Amino acid sequence: MMLPTGSAIVAGVAGWPVGHSLSPALHGYWLKKHEINGIYLPFAVKPEDFQDFLKFLPRMGVKGINVTVPHKESAMKLVDILDETAQAIGAVNTITVENGKLHGSNTDAEGFLANLNSKPWKKDKAVVIGAGGAAKAICAALKQEGVKEIILINRTKEKAEAIAKPFGAQVMDWQSRALALEAASLLVNTTTQGMKGEAPLDLDLAMLPQSALVTDIVYRPLETPLLASAKARGHPVLDGIGMLLHQARPGFRAWFGVDPNVDEGLREAVLALC
Ligand code: ATR
Numbered sequence: 001m002m003l004p005t006g007s008a009i010v011a012g013v014a015g016w017p018v019g020h021s022l023s024p025a026l027h028g029y030w031l032k033k034h035e036i037n038g039i040y041l042p043f044a045v046k047p048e049d050f051q052d053f054l055k056f057l058p059r060m061g062v063k064g065i066n067v068t069v070p071h072k073e074s075a076m077k078l079v080d081i082l083d084e085t086a087q088a089i090g091a092v093n094t095i096t097v098e099n100g101k102l103h104g105s106n107t108d109a110e111g112f113l114a115n116l117n118s119k120p121w122k123k124d125k126a127v128v129i130g131a132g133g134a135a136k137a138i139c140a141a142l143k144q145e146g147v148k149e150i151i152l153i154n155r156t157k158e159k160a161e162a163i164a165k166p167f168g169a170q171v172m173d174w175q176s177r178a179l180a181l182e183a184a185s186l187l188v189n190t191t192t193q194g195m196k197g198e199a200p201l202d203l204d205l206a207m208l209p210q211s212a213l214v215t216d217i218v219y220r221p222l223e224t225p226l227l228a229s230a231k232a233r234g235h236p237v238l239d240g241i242g243m244l245l246h247q248a249r250p251g252f253r254a255w256f257g258v259d260p261n262v263d264e265g266l267r268e269a270v271l272a273l274c
Pocket residue numbers: 129130131132133134135154155156159190191192193
């Protein structure tokens with residue numbers, strides 16, 4: 001492994017707390033693999049310090065950062081240049097310093113798609129459960145891919161209604177979620193249901209065609225109760241860790257100058273920390 005020298009490229013992730021972040025291990029894996037003279041640090045930044053933190057990034061020669069909870073929304077207003085996707089999603093997860101200016105982007109949609117495209121899937125009718133930041137990124141990705149029909153369903157309907165329009169998504173009631181699965185070709189869970197310590201997502205899959213791909217953005221555990229029951233019914237399934245791994249690629253490429261691969265070694269290294 002190459003030890004960083006004084007000319008090492010510096011990047012990192014800012015969050016509060018940041019101790020749970022898998023990004024240092026993820027980028028660390030690629031730095032080692034590609035023998036890059038670089039370092040990727042966790043930055044524990046309180047919300048009240050985030051603005052100052054960003055101001056000093058270019059002055060300290062930091063090449064870029066990932067942004068995680070709770071800074072993703074506030075970063076939008078604090079960067080100098082905001083890309084279209086970050087604007088549509090309403091959150092920034094990647095910042096690159098160029099000529100002293102902060103460029104904000106959001107790579108979650110790209111990460112979701114790269115993961116999704118590792119399996120065959122049809123662009124007919126997608127049902128997305130949930131209406132948080134992840135749901136927005138996924139709807140943006142589905143719209144960009146030209147999916148014919150996007151159905152958005154959330155326990156709190158108003159939240160779904162508030163985000164649906166720009167993505168051309170149609171909102172349905174939480175009560176009719178089982179019926180909404182009829183003729184769907186893709187089902188995505190973006191809620192926290194099914195995560196370790198949470199109840200499983202309460203969704204009857206009986207109406208879902210067997211060819212429909214079922215995917216979850218939850219990756220703790222890797223096989224959520226939703227994915228387990230989909231698998232048992234014969235659906236193709238896709239776990240959530242791939243989205244996390246793929247969303248990191250554009251940042252790494254921009255800061256360290258190498259386009260990294262999501263390989264089995266990376267998956268194993270990150271899963272060992274989950
Ligand atoms: P993120 O921004 O990371 O996507 P979030 O904003 O915390 O996450 O969103 C969590 C999602 O999980 C929401 O859609 C939430 O539904 P509500 O808007 O009704 O709160 C959903 N969620 C959380 N607990 C749920 C439960 N018990 N049943 C159904 N949906 C739930």
